[in-house]
Amino acid sequence: MSPGDVFDVESCPGVSYVDTGMYDTAEYGSVYVIDADRPAIVDTGIGTNHERILDALDEQGIERSDLEAILVTHVHLDHAGGAGYLAAACPNADVYVHEVGARHLVDPGRLVEGTKEAVGDQWQYYVEPEPVPEDRIVELTDGDTVDLGSRELTAHHAPGHAPHQVVFEDHSCDAVFTADAAGIWIPEQDRVRETSPPPNFDLEQCIDDAELLRRLDPDTLLYAHFGPGPDDTDAVLKQYEQVLRDWVEAVEAEVVERGSEEAAIDHFSATTEVQYVWGEHKAEAETAMNVRGVLHYLKNRGA
Template identity: 80%
Template sequence: MAPGDVFDVEQCSDIAYVDTGMYDTGEYGSVYVVDADRPAIVDTGIGTNYERILGALDERGIARDELAAILVTHVHLDHAGGAGYVAEACPNADVYVHEIGAPHLVGPERLVEGTKKAVGDQWQHYVEPKPLSEDRIVELEDGDEVDLGSRTLTAHHVPGHAPHQVVYEDHADDAVFTADAAGIWVPSQDRVRETSPPPNFDLEQAITDVELIRRLDPDVLLYAHFGPGPDDVDAVLRQYEQVLRDWVETVKHEVVERGSEEAAIDHLSVTTDVETVWGEQKAREETAMNVRGVLHYLKTRENE
């Protein structure tokens, strides 16, 4: 498996995914192609190497002017950064996004500023997003349906990771495109990992979101990071709830143990166990970002 490779989702009909090579890392970022009467993609990556998404459309025989829908799960730039680029190349595609996130696709300046603060040195892998015109955007609320002709997807609001996040439930294949609401699936390690970036991570709401997905009772989870999840959906969702709880407790413990927030960040970022999968830089910077997200959450709770 290498960046740019396209794979069928074996558990689904007419759904494929491409490894976008996000952050120059394989098996981290996936964008899904839904070959329906009205073809769609789910998420768009960071904008860098968006041509790999267009290549996936080509490989599936979907012409640029045939793409009908760009389904953004949330406006964090690792999911929405390529929306303007793909929309420019695919002139008939509407961009679907939760109503809270829509203004950030039209005017991405604040989003870019916040992303730079959150991702630190990882910004070197990004490109500036292309703003979208309002007439290309379809705003979603919880429970709204996206009609793709031969299949219908329902958007469910799951704000624990970000207030503008939705997951898409695909009724035809009994699948859920999970965004970041079910964590990060690491296929080579056969496990799910936390994602808790600043400034909007909320532990209690994130667990509520996982419970919502479990109530949908899907047959397959389609992770943005990365690819189709394991067969035992209920088990991995329950595992993720515990991962989140344990992660927050770990961060709290390390701050006390190390004597400062910065020392805790430094320690946890150099003891991550995904360096062999994502490479040292990505593994450490992602872990540091997730620690900062937990610290922000804990301070917010103290001030309530």
């Protein structure tokens, strides 16, 4: 798969996904297109190369003026950075987002500031987000339903990764758009990887979110990073819970072993196995960010 490629989700008729080429990396960022009575997309990428999402609409025969819903799983800019651009290009689409994050789409200034602090030199891959007009925002709370006519999606609050995160359950094909609640699926390595960025990563709540997904018992997990997951959804969710526990324990132990947080960050960045998939720069930067998220969690645990 290459950036810009569009594939159908075989287990979920009417749903396709595009590789957005996020961070100049193939098989990292996916945005989903839902061909329904009220067409929709799930997530928007970082804004860079948002034209690939518009091209995916074209490929699925959906006119831009016919798109009615832009569903944002959370307002981290790798999921919401393109919302303003796509709202401008698709004038009849409302933007659905959890109520905690809505103000950041209308005025993204603080979100940009926080993102720059979290991602460091990865900011070079981003563009400044465009604000979403306030009258185009639809605020969601836990359990709200998005009616797309021929299918319904239920939003479930999953705040472990971020307080404004929801996952969307598609009842028509028993699928869940997982946001970052199920980790990062790496197709090439056939495994799930942690995602633990600062400042909101919460181990216990992330495990609760994975258990929420298990209770929903979907046939298909549709990852934002990246693509449809494995058939055995329960097994991969159990695996992710253990991945998170092991990851936090490893970071904590490495800080003690090496005597400093920076030394631990350098160690994990230099030894990450995803450099063979994402390339050295993205793999090291992502790993360093995830370590910093765990360190923030450990410092504030129980506060």
